[in-house]
Amino acid sequence: MKFRSLFLGALMAAATLGPAAAQDSTIPVTVETGKKGPVIDRHIFGQFAEHLGTGIYGGVWVGKDSPIPNVRGIRSDVVAALKAIKVPNVRWPGGCFADEYHWRDGIGDPKKRRVTVNANWGGSIEDNAFGTHEFFDFANQIGAEAYVSVNVGSGTYQEAADWVAYMTADTRNTAGQERAANGQKEPWKIGFLGIGNESWGCGGSMRPETYVDELKRFGRFTRNYNPAQQGDGNPQAMRRIAVGPDDKDTRYTEAVMKAWKERDWTWSIEGLSMHSYTVIKFPATYDSVNFGEKEYAEITKATLRMDDLIAMHSAIMDKYDPDRKVPLIIDEWGTWYAKLPGSPEGFLQQQNSLRDAIVAALNFNIFARHADRVRGANIAQMVNVLQAMILTDKEKMVLTPTYYVHKMYLPFQDATFVPLSYDAGQYQFGDIRMPRVDAVAARDTTGKLWISLVNLDPNRAAAMELKLPGVRVRNAAGQMLTAAKVNSVNSFDKPDTVVPRPFRGNVVNGTVKVDLPAKSVVMLAID
Ligand code: AHR
Numbered sequence: 001m002k003f004r005s006l007f008l009g010a011l012m013a014a015a016t017l018g019p020a021a022a023q024d025s026t027i028p029v030t031v032e033t034g035k036k037g038p039v040i041d042r043h044i045f046g047q048f049a050e051h052l053g054t055g056i057y058g059g060v061w062v063g064k065d066s067p068i069p070n071v072r073g074i075r076s077d078v079v080a081a082l083k084a085i086k087v088p089n090v091r092w093p094g095g096c097f098a099d100e101y102h103w104r105d106g107i108g109d110p111k112k113r114r115v116t117v118n119a120n121w122g123g124s125i126e127d128n129a130f131g132t133h134e135f136f137d138f139a140n141q142i143g144a145e146a147y148v149s150v151n152v153g154s155g156t157y158q159e160a161a162d163w164v165a166y167m168t169a170d171t172r173n174t175a176g177q178e179r180a181a182n183g184q185k186e187p188w189k190i191g192f193l194g195i196g197n198e199s200w201g202c203g204g205s206m207r208p209e210t211y212v213d214e215l216k217r218f219g220r221f222t223r224n225y226n227p228a229q230q231g232d233g234n235p236q237a238m239r240r241i242a243v244g245p246d247d248k249d250t251r252y253t254e255a256v257m258k259a260w261k262e263r264d265w266t267w268s269i270e271g272l273s274m275h276s277y278t279v280i281k282f283p284a285t286y287d288s289v290n291f292g293e294k295e296y297a298e299i300t301k302a303t304l305r306m307d308d309l310i311a312m313h314s315a316i317m318d319k320y321d322p323d324r325k326v327p328l329i330i331d332e333w334g335t336w337y338a339k340l341p342g343s344p345e346g347f348l349q350q351q352n353s354l355r356d357a358i359v360a361a362l363n364f365n366i367f368a369r370h371a372d373r374v375r376g377a378n379i380a381q382m383v384n385v386l387q388a389m390i391l392t393d394k395e396k397m398v399l400t401p402t403y404y405v406h407k408m409y410l411p412f413q414d415a416t417f418v419p420l421s422y423d424a425g426q427y428q429f430g431d432i433r434m435p436r437v438d439a440v441a442a443r444d445t446t447g448k449l450w451i452s453l454v455n456l457d458p459n460r461a462a463a464m465e466l467k468l469p470g471v472r473v474r475n476a477a478g479q480m481l482t483a484a485k486v487n488s489v490n491s492f493d494k495p496d497t498v499v500p501r502p503f504r505g506n507v508v509n510g511t512v513k514v515d516l517p518a519k520s521v522v523m524l525a526i527d
Pocket of ligand 1: 050095198381
């Protein structure tokens with residue numbers, strides 16, 4: 001809370017100064033280099049891959065016989081790109097898809113797997129070629145932990161329990177023997193187990209009380225048998241994530257956290273999920289490419305709501321969990337625009353522009369400021385769907401501006417938050433107002449200090465002066481992401497329109513002067 005109030009204080013100070021005063025002078029940023037806050041959990045950089053459109057089929061899975069280079073059916077270009085951004089965990093198989101997924105459809109001889117219809121997403125044919133074994137192969141190839149969501153909406157306790165046993169039991173157990181017969185002798189590790197998805201909506205439209213009853217039974221019976229994940233306090237232990245709030249609706253937050261506080265020994269959770277998309281209203285009509293400054297300002301302002309939402313749900317969680325043992329896991333977030341013209345209904349295909357990069361950076365900074373409660377997040381979605389890191393079209397692949405922000409933020413994975421204060425100033429378009437700049441500092445796992453800076457203003461550069469008391473600064477260098485326009489995109493033909501470029505601050509009398517370009521994201525290392 002302390003760090004948040006510093007930020008809010010900066011905003012309030014800016015409001016009293018007025019836009020002109022704040023915009024024309026240098027913005028001093030004081031980094032409290034001697035202090036440290038919580039660890040910024042690397043899992044806030046998690047991703048989400050649902051059976052939706054070409055998110056899996058085409059985007060990740062091309063099949064073993066494809067001319068597209070692949071390892072056991074998983075496309076190699078996508079794996080290489082994702083490995084480079086150290087995806088900490090990947091959530092699968094949904095989304096709404098998860099509550100209609102029956103895991104037995106996706107194991108065994110691929111030729112004999114059931115063929116079903118993806119009723120949630122465009123009615124496409126689901127041949128179950130990508131099932132449990134293929135998912136773990138993919139997660140292992142990219143080096144990510146598995147976040148598996150079990151079917152609460154249309155499944156049974158027994159089905160979910162059997163799936164978790166199949167994934168985690170060793171071969172003394174029939175479940176483990178069946179897995180071994182299908183090609184995987186060693187039990188897999190499940191990093192996170194989602195107990196349903198959006199049970200207040202597509203996951204069954206349950207009243208909070210109904211969900212809490214389901215949670216208790218699923219929480220008890222989905223036992224993880226992996227010997228490496230046993231024991232209280234085991235850092236490898238599987239974390240069970242309960243369905244939590246839909247954006248600003250607090251009913252699930254209240255009900256689940258109250259139940260958690262009053263729990264007996266039979267069940268628990270290790271996380272509460274929250275979903276919140278950056279969208280002006282559903283159904284989404286805003287275009288992902290053809291937009292002007294008004295839509296830029298609206299979306300950017302809308303994404304800043306994430307800070308208020310986290311604060312609001314955290315305050316409710318604090319009533320039941322003042323020690324912040326239960327993390328808030330924002331396991332679906334990102335921009336949601338109108339579908340690309342010509343793309344199939346229900347495939348949620350959109351382009352990704354510099355605006356999305358700014359949205360991503362702002363959200364990472366918000367999560368970092370709430371690092372004592374937010375210890376996981378999954379951007380929606382990994383490939384080809386909503387605010388994707390990667391777009392593919394058959395053999396072609398392009399990395400999006402959002403991908404590059406993930407790359408720039410690598411030093412923040414498991415870094416320690418360092419408080420700072422600044423006068424954010426104000427960016428205004430019509431009657432839409434928001435802070436002009438945003439900043440977060442953190443020390444990486446080697447102790448090096450990093451500062452992320454975002455200039456939200458699409459028209460004006462921001463002169464900033466970083467004061468780092470007690471630090472003998474020799475160098476300040478890193479990377480900067482910007483482009484000619486807020487709607488600049490990377491396309492298959494022009495993949496390098498929005499890519500990070502080297503960036504330097506000027507070290508002057510122990511401070512760092514930065515000229516932060518309009519509409520940019522910067523990550524600076526202080527040496
Ligand atoms: O990410 C797309 C969908 O959005 C997910 O399937 C669902 O959980 C959410 O409503």
